[in-house]
Amino acid sequence: MRVNLGQNAQLAPPLRTKNMEGAVDIPARVNGSNDSLPKPHIKPDEYAAMHKRSLEQSDEFWRETANKMLAWDVPFKTVQHGSFDEGNIAYFLEGHLNASYNAVDRWAIRDPNQIAIIWEADEPGEDTKITYGELLRRVCQVAGTLRSLGVKKGDLVIIYLPMIPEAAIAMLACARIGAVHSVVFAGFSADSLRDRVQDSSARVVITSDEGKRGGRTIAAKSIVDAALKECPGVEHVLVVKRTGAEDVPWVSGRDMWLEEKMKEQRAYIPPVLMSSEDPLFVLYTSGSTGRPKGIVHTTAGYILCAALTVKDVFDVHAGDKFGCMADIGWITGHTYIVYGPLVLGTTTLIFESTPMYPNPSRYWDVVDKHGLTQFYTAPTSIRLLRRMGTEHVASYKLDTLRVLGTVGEPINPEAWQWYNDNVGRGQCAIVDTYWMTEGGAHMITSLPGAIRAKPGSATVPFWGIEPVILDPHTGKELHDADAEGALVIRKPWPSVARTIMHDQARFMDTYMRAYPGYFFTGDSAARDKDGYIWIKGRVDDVINVSGHRLSTAEIESALGGHPGVAEAAVVGAPDEVTGQSITAFLALKPDYVYESGEALVKELTIQVRRAIGPFATPKRIICVEDLPKTRSGKIVRRVLRKIVCNEADQLGDLSSVSDPSIVDHLKEKYAEATK
Numbered sequence: 001m002r003v004n005l006g007q008n009a010q011l012a013p014p015l016r017t018k019n020m021e022g023a024v025d026i027p028a029r030v031n032g033s034n035d036s037l038p039k040p041h042i043k044p045d046e047y048a049a050m051h052k053r054s055l056e057q058s059d060e061f062w063r064e065t066a067n068k069m070l071a072w073d074v075p076f077k078t079v080q081h082g083s084f085d086e087g088n089i090a091y092f093l094e095g096h097l098n099a100s101y102n103a104v105d106r107w108a109i110r111d112p113n114q115i116a117i118i119w120e121a122d123e124p125g126e127d128t129k130i131t132y133g134e135l136l137r138r139v140c141q142v143a144g145t146l147r148s149l150g151v152k153k154g155d156l157v158i159i160y161l162p163m164i165p166e167a168a169i170a171m172l173a174c175a176r177i178g179a180v181h182s183v184v185f186a187g188f189s190a191d192s193l194r195d196r197v198q199d200s201s202a203r204v205v206i207t208s209d210e211g212k213r214g215g216r217t218i219a220a221k222s223i224v225d226a227a228l229k230e231c232p233g234v235e236h237v238l239v240v241k242r243t244g245a246e247d248v249p250w251v252s253g254r255d256m257w258l259e260e261k262m263k264e265q266r267a268y269i270p271p272v273l274m275s276s277e278d279p280l281f282v283l284y285t286s287g288s289t290g291r292p293k294g295i296v297h298t299t300a301g302y303i304l305c306a307a308l309t310v311k312d313v314f315d316v317h318a319g320d321k322f323g324c325m326a327d328i329g330w331i332t333g334h335t336y337i338v339y340g341p342l343v344l345g346t347t348t349l350i351f352e353s354t355p356m357y358p359n360p361s362r363y364w365d366v367v368d369k370h371g372l373t374q375f376y377t378a379p380t381s382i383r384l385l386r387r388m389g390t391e392h393v394a395s396y397k398l399d400t401l402r403v404l405g406t407v408g409e410p411i412n413p414e415a416w417q418w419y420n421d422n423v424g425r426g427q428c429a430i431v432d433t434y435w436m437t438e439g440g441a442h443m444i445t446s447l448p449g450a451i452r453a454k455p456g457s458a459t460v461p462f463w464g465i466e467p468v469i470l471d472p473h474t475g476k477e478l479h480d481a482d483a484e485g486a487l488v489i490r491k492p493w494p495s496v497a498r499t500i501m502h503d504q505a506r507f508m509d510t511y512m513r514a515y516p517g518y519f520f521t522g523d524s525a526a527r528d529k530d531g532y533i534w535i536k537g538r539v540d541d542v543i544n545v546s547g548h549r550l551s552t553a554e555i556e557s558a559l560g561g562h563p564g565v566a567e568a569a570v571v572g573a574p575d576e577v578t579g580q581s582i583t584a585f586l587a588l589k590p591d592y593v594y595e596s597g598e599a600l601v602k603e604l605t606i607q608v609r610r611a612i613g614p615f616a617t618p619k620r621i622i623c624v625e626d627l628p629k630t631r632s633g634k635i636v637r638r639v640l641r642k643i644v645c646n647e648a649d650q651l652g653d654l655s656s657v658s659d660p661s662i663v664d665h666l667k668e669k670y671a672e673a674t675k
């Protein structure tokens with residue numbers, strides 16, 4: 001199945017840039033025509049040659065880029081080693097560097113007064129700014145604190161924090177002393193946090209007294225305490241004071257206020273020398289089974305692609321203010337709030353609130369107040385704000401913006417148009433960025449000054465990425481224009497994940513062996529006659545709700561924990577605002593007695609919220625007599641998917657379903673539930 005790169009690279013249709021149907025012209029603020037604005041880093045005629053070089057002379061390409069963009073303590077000699085087949089990818093092998101030095105020290109030394117972080121707190125008006133000089137001091141003091149607790153190179157630290165600067169500071173402090181951070185999204189429940197702490201064997205957890213979001217208070221410390229009841233390995237909990245709440249639950253000897261400990265620490269400690277391939281962080285993500293995967297990213301390749309994509313995909317220039325609205329607990333927050341912008345030495349925003357608080361103008365208020373030049377969010381937020389009405393955006397200037405980004409799911413053309421007209425005012429580039437936790441940084445995306453967007457398409461591959469579309473059944477490469485199939489990547493790139501923590505075998509099975517020799521993205525995609533890529537969505541048992549990646553198996557296992565549930569099957573239904581929504585079909589135990597259907601659904605909802613977190617709450621829970629099954633008892637989810645997608649007339653061959661008469665019952669129940 002392995003194929004020679006050079007030959008096959010030419011088989012895909014060449015990228016067309018002229019006379020394209022449906023393509024939008026490169027807009028005014030990024031096309032270089034306005035002398036008061038910066039010229040784009042990548043010009044229209046440069047993309048094709050640069051992309052070709054990044055594939056065909058990849059060693060030279062990455063050698064130059066890594067030397068230009070990163071500060072090395074010990075230079076690397078070998079650019080790349082290993083293959084997908086062997087699962088031993090490594091980049092910049094002999095090199096040594098430190099991610100926190102690259103993200104903080106370089107810029108603090110150059111200009112300590114430059115703003116590194118703008119923190120926009122939940123309550124409007126409570127924003128603060130942190131300079132690179134101040135960031136360096138705080139990173140050093142947290143690093144010193146961790147070290148004083150015995151944290152050493154290679155140890156894992158769990159970070160469970162709301163969207164406050166300390167989240168970024170804690171990540172960089174770990175990186176400074178070579179500790180591996182694992183940020184757990186603060187929307188996860190105590191049970192989910194417990195599973196991740198246990199899997200990671202962490203001894204130290206960093207959290208806060210409480211969190212604030214959309215005017216509500218989140219009891220972060222209490223959630224940590226509940227989680228840690230079953231984690232005897234955790235020796236220390238460092239607590240950031242966010243709200244100053246009284247009566248924060250406290251375990252003496254284990255818990256300490258981070259601020260107090262920081263006061264004992266020197267304001268400068270030297271960064272530890274790290275190999276390019278030392279792990280930088282672990283981030284858990286959902287896969288096809290109920291068990292989350294700890295995706296491991298290493299140091300040099302990851303920070304390189306993070307910074308390079310911020311520069312080229314968002315066309316960031318000196319003086320820009322970069323605003324990514326994601327949560328730090330997901331990969332988008334890691335790459336585009338923390339590492340990308342800071343390794344590039346730009347100003348980044350940390351936004352604690354929601355697009356709706358205190359009203360649906362919050363994003364635009366933030367853009368105008370801080371003069372953001374790039375704005376990055378998920379299609380689900382755009383759809384939500386579109387639904388609220390243009391009056392919430394119309395009175396804002398938004399004239400500092402040049403590039404608008406989207407991520408997390410395909411954007412529907414209507415939402416794209418709304419974003420373009422009402423936020424970009426027709427003058428900003430829109431970059432639809434396709435990538436995933438395992439990819440580390442953008443993989444398929446348009447480039448502001450070089451690639452014309454087509455609403456709904458992620459457009460073209462980034463440097464070093466060679467997307468290939470395979471026939472999902474035969475695994476054969478599809479080279480025609482208008483091909484559709486499984487999306488794989490042919491060759492390694494610097495920021496691709498290196499392993500799953502404690503589970504290299506699962507790593508190989510999931511990504512490298514699905515289609516041997518390639519990296520499997522988990523998505524299907526089509527390529528049009530112009531060579532543009534259109535992402536169709538996940539082909540595994542992962543669903544995407546408001547850009548949150550959820551495993552159906554994880555939700556099923558949460559529901560299965562309820563005493564009344566015999567079996568559960570979860571599928572994603574199309575949803576106008578959230579992209580997909582969770583629909584759960586349940587068969588109850590025959591002798592289970594319950595008070596009312598309503599009360600049962602409530603209990604089941606609590607069950608999921610407790611096991612995973614509020615963001616995994618099913619939109620619909622439908623109790624049915626039985627689930628569609630094969631004769632050997634395997635649930636046929638395809639039938640359920642067709643029903644929730646209103647395609648029940650296209651069920652196809654039902655011969656594998658042991659009792660086809662169940663289908664009518666399921667249809668009826670679904671119709672009832674959605675009436």
Ligand code: WTA
Binds near residue numbers: 332406438521535
């Ligand atoms: C989906 C988020 C279409 C895709 C960065 C992928 C997208 C999954 C896009 C990864 C996009 C992400 N267009 N689909 N621009 N971006 N996806 O790991 O299905 O949370 O596999 O990373 O989101 O989700 P994850």
